[in-house]
Amino acid sequence: MQREVTISVNGATRTDTVEPRLLLVHYLREQRRLTGTHIGCDTSNCGACTVLIDGLSAKSCTVLAVQADGHEVSTIEGLAGSDGSFHPVQEGFRQCHGLQCGYCTPGMIMASVGILADNPHPSESEIRMGLEGNICRCTGYQKIVEAVQWAAAHPQPQPAGQGG
Amino acid sequence: MSMVGTRVIRKEDPNLITGRGLFTDDVSIMGTTIMAFVRSTEAHADIVSVDLAEARALPGVLVVITVDDLETQELPGAFMRTVLAKDRVRFVGEPIAVVVAEDRYIAADAVELVQVTYRPLPLVITPVEALAVGAPLVQEALGTNVCFEVPWPQEQIDQVDRAFEAAPRQASTTFHSQRVHPVPMEPSAILADWGPDKLTVWASTQMPHGLRNCLSSFLGVPQHQCRVIQPDVGGGFGAKVQQYPELFLAPILSKRLGRPVKYVQTRTECFAIMCSGRDQHHEIDVAFDDDGHILGLRSLIHADLGAYPDLPNSFGMPTLTNWMSSGCYKIPAIVAGYKCVLTNKTPQSAYRGAGRPEASFLAERVVDLIADETGIDPAEVRLRNFIPTDEFPYKVPHAEVYYDSGNYPLSLHEALRLCDYENLKVERDRRNADASEKLMGIGFSTWVEIAAFGPRGALEGFGHIGSYESAQVKIQPDGTAIIATGASPHGQGTHTTLAMIAADELHMSIDNITVRSGDTDTTPQGVGTMGSRTAAIAGEATKQASIKVFQNACKIAAHMLEANPDDLECVDGLFQVKGVPSKTIPWSQVGWAGLSPTLLPDDIPAGCLESTVFAEPTGFTYPAGAYVCVVGIDRDTGHVEVEKFYSVDDCGTVINPLLAEGQVQGGIIQGIAQALFEEMVWDSAGQPLTTTLMDYLAPAASDVPSIIDGRTNTPTPHNSLGAKGIGESGTIGSTPAVVNAVVNALAQYGVKNIAMPISPQRVWRILNQAQGA
Ligand code: FES
Ligand code: FES
Numbered sequence: 002m003q004r005e006v007t008i009s010v011n012g013a014t015r016t017d018t019v020e021p022r023l024l025l026v027h028y029l030r031e032q033r034r035l036t037g038t039h040i041g042c043d044t045s046n047c048g049a050c051t052v053l054i055d056g057l058s059a060k061s062c063t064v065l066a067v068q069a070d071g072h073e074v075s076t077i078e079g080l081a082g083s084d085g086s087f088h089p090v091q092e093g094f095r096q097c098h099g100l101q102c103g104y105c106t107p108g109m110i111m112a113s114v115g116i117l118a119d120n121p122h123p124s125e126s127e128i129r130m131g132l133e134g135n136i137c138r139c140t141g142y143q144k145i146v147e148a149v150q151w152a153a154a155h156p157q158p159q160p161a162g163q164g165g
Numbered sequence: 166m167s168m169v170g171t172r173v174i175r176k177e178d179p180n181l182i183t184g185r186g187l188f189t190d191d192v193s194i195m196g197t198t199i200m201a202f203v204r205s206t207e208a209h210a211d212i213v214s215v216d217l218a219e220a221r222a223l224p225g226v227l228v229v230i231t232v233d234d235l236e237t238q239e240l241p242g243a244f245m246r247t248v249l250a251k252d253r254v255r256f257v258g259e260p261i262a263v264v265v266a267e268d269r270y271i272a273a274d275a276v277e278l279v280q281v282t283y284r285p286l287p288l289v290i291t292p293v294e295a296l297a298v299g300a301p302l303v304q305e306a307l308g309t310n311v312c313f314e315v316p317w318p319q320e321q322i323d324q325v326d327r328a329f330e331a332a333p334r335q336a337s338t339t340f341h342s343q344r345v346h347p348v349p350m351e352p353s354a355i356l357a358d359w360g361p362d363k364l365t366v367w368a369s370t371q372m373p374h375g376l377r378n379c380l381s382s383f384l385g386v387p388q389h390q391c392r393v394i395q396p397d398v399g400g401g402f403g404a405k406v407q408q409y410p411e412l413f414l415a416p417i418l419s420k421r422l423g424r425p426v427k428y429v430q431t432r433t434e435c436f437a438i439m440c441s442g443r444d445q446h447h448e449i450d451v452a453f454d455d456d457g458h459i460l461g462l463r464s465l466i467h468a469d470l471g472a473y474p475d476l477p478n479s480f481g482m483p484t485l486t487n488w489m490s491s492g493c494y495k496i497p498a499i500v501a502g503y504k505c506v507l508t509n510k511t512p513q514s515a516y517r518g519a520g521r522p523e524a525s526f527l528a529e530r531v532v533d534l535i536a537d538e539t540g541i542d543p544a545e546v547r548l549r550n551f552i553p554t555d556e557f558p559y560k561v562p563h564a565e566v567y568y569d570s571g572n573y574p575l576s577l578h579e580a581l582r583l584c585d586y587e588n589l590k591v592e593r594d595r596r597n598a599d600a601s602e603k604l605m606g607i608g609f610s611t612w613v614e615i616a617a618f619g620p621r622g623a624l625e626g627f628g629h630i631g632s633y634e635s636a637q638v639k640i641q642p643d644g645t646a647i648i649a650t651g652a653s654p655h656g657q658g659t660h661t662t663l664a665m666i667a668a669d670e671l672h673m674s675i676d677n678i679t680v681r682s683g684d685t686d687t688t689p690q691g692v693g694t695m696g697s698r699t700a701a702i703a704g705e706a707t708k709q710a711s712i713k714v715f716q717n718a719c720k721i722a723a724h725m726l727e728a729n730p731d732d733l734e735c736v737d738g739l740f741q742v743k744g745v746p747s748k749t750i751p752w753s754q755v756g757w758a759g760l761s762p763t764l765l766p767d768d769i770p771a772g773c774l775e776s777t778v779f780a781e782p783t784g785f786t787y788p789a790g791a792y793v794c795v796v797g798i799d800r801d802t803g804h805v806e807v808e809k810f811y812s813v814d815d816c817g818t819v820i821n822p823l824l825a826e827g828q829v830q831g832g833i834i835q836g837i838a839q840a841l842f843e844e845m846v847w848d849s850a851g852q853p854l855t856t857t858l859m860d861y862l863a864p865a866a867s868d869v870p871s872i873i874d875g876r877t878n879t880p881t882p883h884n885s886l887g888a889k890g891i892g893e894s895g896t897i898g899s900t901p902a903v904v905n906a907v908v909n910a911l912a913q914y915g916v917k918n919i920a921m922p923i924s925p926q927r928v929w930r931i932l933n934q935a936q937g938a
Contacts, residue, residue: 022270036191037184039399041350042432046858049350077184091182095174098823101831102656103181104350104399110182129866136858138350138400139656141834141895142866144827 006070010035011079019066026050028066029076037077037107041136048135051108051115052076058115060134077107080114082158089152090114092159099148101139109135113149122153168665168675169886172823175661176680186397189354189369190429197356198227200415200428201272203262203279204437205254208509208851209288209301212252215262216280223278225271227422231262235417241383242408242628243512244312245304246473249410254283255303255472256509257853258437260410265418265426288509288851292446292467295506303472303507312470313480313505315487317463321500321563328461328498332452336534342523342900343921344444344469344845345838346855347516348863351399352430353439357415364416365392371401372693373653375629377685379408384416388685395683398655402835403515405655406695407440407475436856441845442516444469445483445523451531457539457546459496464527466503468513475514477627480505482513485520485615491561492528493573493613493789494550499563509851515695517835518614518896525612529901530918533609533908537917543905544581547611548574558784568613568787569889572815572879577611580791580813583875589795596797597913603797605808606910610902613789616816616890617883618696620784633779634698635689636706638667638714640774644738644756645677648710651691652703653683657892658824659699663707665820666886670711671718672735673752689777697788697890700820705884706780713776717769721758722750724766786881786889790814792833794902798910803929805907806870807837813875814894818887822876825891830872832895838864839896840903844922862922 007016010033017032029035029052038061041049050061053075061074080088090113093099100106109132116123116131123131128149129142137145180186203215217229232238232249240246250261262279266272287301294300295310303310329335354369364386370376370393377393380386398405411428419426430439445468452461468483483503490501532550536543551573552559559568589607596602618624624632635651648663660680668675682688692698715735722740723730732742739749758764759774795809812829819825842862846854855861862868880887900921907923908916914935919927 020270027269030190034193035184036188036193037186039188039351040190040429041352041399042858044432044857044859047350047432077182081183087182094182095178098175098658098827100178100181101658101827102350102400103177103186103397104188106181106186107184125871126867132866134865136348136350136863136865138348138402138835138863139831140827141830141832141872142869143830143871145866146871 004067006066008069009073011075021065021067023066024062025064025066025069026061029061035076035078039104039107041104046136048112049105049108051111051135053111053115056118058112077110080110086158086160088158089155090117090149092155093148093151097144097147097151099140099145105135105137109137109145113152116149117153123149168668169820173661173665173675173821174823175658176664177658177660188351188397188399189356189367192356192367192396194358194425197425197427198265198267198422199269199272200263200265200411200418200426201276202260202434203264203276203281205250205257205259205261207254207283207285208257209286210254210283211286212250212254212261213282213284217262220264220275220278223271223275225267226275227265227267228418229262229264229275229279237383240408240410241379242476244474244476248413256511257851258511260438263414265422290508290510290847290849290851292469292506292508295508303509310507311504312474312507315502317500317502325461325463325498325500329452332460333454334538335450335452336538337450338530338534338918339449340447340526340530340918341920342443342445342526344441344513345516345843346436346441346845346861347402347404349400349402349404352432352435353409353411354429355411355415356425356427357419358425359416359420363390363392365394366416367394367396368412369398369405370395371405371653371655371695373683373685374651374691375693376412378630380412380416383413392686395653401655402517403442403519403695404439406478406693407514432858433856436861437511437853440475440512440514442513443523444513445486447527449527449531451535453535455539457535457541457549459494459535459550461498462490462496464490464501468503468505469508470505471508471510471512473512474505475512478514479512481627482515482520486524488564488566489521489524489613489615490527492525493552493571493611494528494532495552497562499561501563510847517832518893521614521893521897522836522900525610525614525897526901529610529612529905533905537912543609544577544586547577547609567784569784569881569883570879571613571787571789572877573611573789576789576791576813576815576877579875579877580793580811583813583873584793584809584811600800603799604910606796606906608794608902608904608906608909610792610898610905612898613787614894614897615785616697616788616893617701617782617786618698619782621781624692629692630690631692633692633781634702634706635691635777635779636663636703636710637689637777638707638710638775640714640756640759642757642760644752646671646673648678648680648707649688650680650682650703650707651689652699653691653694654699655694657694657699659694659703662700662820662824663703666704666707667711670708671715673738697892701786701884701886701888701890702780702782704820704886704888705782706778708886709780710776710778714774717773718755720769721755721765725750725754725758782883784883786817786883788814788816788889788891788894790894790898792898792902794906796903796906796910798928800932803925803932805841805923805928807903808870809873810870811873811875813877814891815877815879816891816894817878817880817889819876819878820888826874828891829874829895832893833872833899834864834869836896836899837869837903840900840921841923842868
């Protein structure tokens with residue numbers, strides 16, 4: 002059995018045929034070829050798959066593609082400006098060394114965008130509570146907290162820096 | 166201005182923050198198929214039958230095999246293990262059959278359709294059970310559950326016995342450094358594509374060259390036709406140096422099917438089959454005097470290696486523990502030995518720290534025990550026992566281990582200053598006397614570890630081709646530089662670190678330097694990233710190669726400037742005669758000339774701006790530090806909160822303080838997590854109870870504190886950078902600080918020891934009993 006879904010991802014709307022059991026995260030990664038959204042668990046605990054659905058952060062492994070039918074999904078790939086400028090949260094992660102291996106990072110960044118949308122000036126403990134559903138094994142979280150604080154203090158997009 | 170020592174943000178980040186990282190599962194080749202495992206549900210059983218028929222008949226399934234379908238069955242780098250279980254399973258999760266299908270949903274369906282029938286066998290879960298008379302044997306052919314043993318040497322026994330006889334006091338303790346899982350956020354993953362002329366493997370590994378060499382000999386494919394690519398890797402922490410079944414099966418099945426085969430482990434599988442760490446049981450006796458001086462130490466370890474030790478890493482873990490069991494203390498007599506025991510559990514191997522966290526736990530708990538017995542302040546007991554600063558290099562009494570350099574009192578004094586110890590003690594005593602306040606405890610860990618693996622011969626014993634690391638510096642025609650290294654980072658920021666070192670030596674902007682790693686076809690032979698070795702060894706290789714290239718660059722520039730090379734300097738990428746900035750030659754012209762024979766002096770060949778160095782350190786390095794942990798304990802619930810954590814690390818020269826802080830903080834949180842949250846649990850039937858991130862408590866941001874960082878710098882003499890390495894320090898040093906703090910808080914209840922993880926239940930029981938009494 003197959004179902005038709007029309008989903009907007011980072012502003013691009015497309016209609017696809019999917020199995021009803023297909024997870025949104027697999028739809029994004031395998032049908033839309035947007036591999037920035039990662040998978041770190043099979044019990045919805047790690048947050049590596051966090052995206053925004055209609056502006057609210059959600060774990061895309063807990064959502065079926067058919068449930069996203071008619072909705073707007075934003076992923077890490079859609080965050081930077083079309084001129085290559087980084088979103089303040091992206092730049093905060095870079096400035097503050099908020100990532101090491103980078104596997105949790107897209108989920109962390111999307112969750113942080115969600116936090117700042119609700120609360121533009123969160124305290125350290127609000128950030129820590131807000132990121133409770135996202136696990137990072139590398140950083141120990143301290144520099145992730147600093148990265149979110151950096152973004153809160155610099156709400157404008159940041160010109161693209163020199164890359165490696 | 167020198168780059169080394171400054172807070173440079175990473176070259177790795179732009180890809181990773183925009184979703185443009187490339188992890189193994191992100192690599193896509195047309196026609197890729199998906200592999201999945203049928204895994205044992207029994208901890209110890211004979212396999213009576215495996216029925217593959219239904220799975221094979223499912224549309225979309227391409228192949229389903231068991232070990233009988235494999236030509237070579239023995240798993241390389243494992244102790245008495247086949248690639249898939251043969252006749253018998255020995256832990257829950259052990260792969261029995263493997264399925265390849267068109268997509269991951271069909272593969273998962275097919276796994277469900279394979280019917281395995283078992284005849285369960287009696288089993289052993291702990292070393293105590295495994296060593297009991299008449300215990301069931303994990304490997305019957307071995308005739309015992311002890312698979313490796315390093316007994317106490319007689320000479321050391323005698324020496325220690327004499328020390329104990331002469332000592333005014335002694336004490337004994339036992340502890341268990343429980344089994345914990347590395348939990349890399351990216352589990353194991355591999356994509357294998359074996360075409361007519363070449364096998365290409367993308368793998369989430371810590372050592373692409375080692376994997377290539379191993380695949381080549383196992384599969385019988387020559388190395389020029391076997392390429393391993395390490396794309397971005399989502400953490401390793403020691404669990405991606407092993408040879409897992411999937412790494413061999415994906416290539417074999419790719420060849421058989423003529424299509425690429427991908428395997429991406431689920432988190433549940435990751436807990437069940439990826440190697441996990443620690444699981445050492447310690448029995449300790451210590452002799453000391455009334456002033457708290459340590460006079461002798463006996464250490465016996467039972468290492469629980471699970472069903473199939475990873476060779477030789479699993480056997481090496483307790484060796485490292487033994488080597489480091491003196492801690493940073495001058496202990497005149499030590500005897501240390503161990504037994505490696507098989508049990509019906511997931512294989513054990515390296516996890517960040519790898520044998521040294523167990524050693525620091527041993528030493529740091531022992532010192533606190535002495536403080537408790539003698540009533541001397543734990544900081545003072547440490548100061549009285551530190552190896553004196555003028556005794557380096559220091560040889561421990563029981564092993565050929567030479568600490569390179571250290572200044573342990575300096576680190577501790579810095580930590581005491583940072584935490585304002587005198588005031589902390591006052592606060593603790595006040596809070597502990599006030600029932601309306603949380604209990605408070607202060608814990609120390611003045612640890613030392615062993616890093617920069619290693620000097621010649623050190624890793625060869627672990628099956629590696631060498632103990633070096635490599636770097637090739639290659640100037641491009643436009644005067645920019647590409648550095649290719651055999652190191653294989655997976656989060657450490659090594660591209661940035663090596664570029665900083667090269668920028669200093671090449672006198673070139675870091676923006677003009679790119680570092681490449683993780684491709685056996687295009688980087689020089691390497692060993693890999695583990696054992697806190699990359700900054701110290703790949704860093705040294707990069708430095709030496711850059712120096713050579715820069716010397717030749719000066720010759721070329723001198724030729725163009727008609728000057729003497731010795732009179733040249735390079736300022737902001739411009740070569741000039743010292744102090745004569747009016748005439749300059751930019752790197753771009755020098756780079757072009759380096760590959761253009763008509764522009765070169767006669768005695769310099771084209772390609773001279775390229776150098777490959779394999780750096781070997783002259784010895785191990787011994788990073789050390791002093792940590793202070795402050796805990797608060799809820800008197801009603803037993804919940805322990807780390808209220809403050811002060812770290813003073815000494816890793817010698819720090820190349821990038823920003824990255825060093827990241828390594829320390831991440832490591833400390835992992836160590837705190839072992840003390841308070843994490844434990845892999847098996848029930849008496851050998852069923853793992855912690856196979857998800859719901860049951861296994863890897864901490865989230867809300868569970869852990871911020872770290873207050875400090876630093877001292879005692880360089881190592883074993884490389885010209887003076888860098889000791891910092892990748893594992895935090896994990897090694899932090900766990901005992903937390904446990905010491907909890908024991909300190911509970912001392913008024915007569916607590917001298919507490920098992921990890923220190924869950925609220927454990928603490929509550931103690932408090933509850935005390936209140937009931
Ligand atoms: S993959 Fe979605 S929460 Fe882990
Ligand atoms: S940066 Fe590696 S898991 Fe977060």
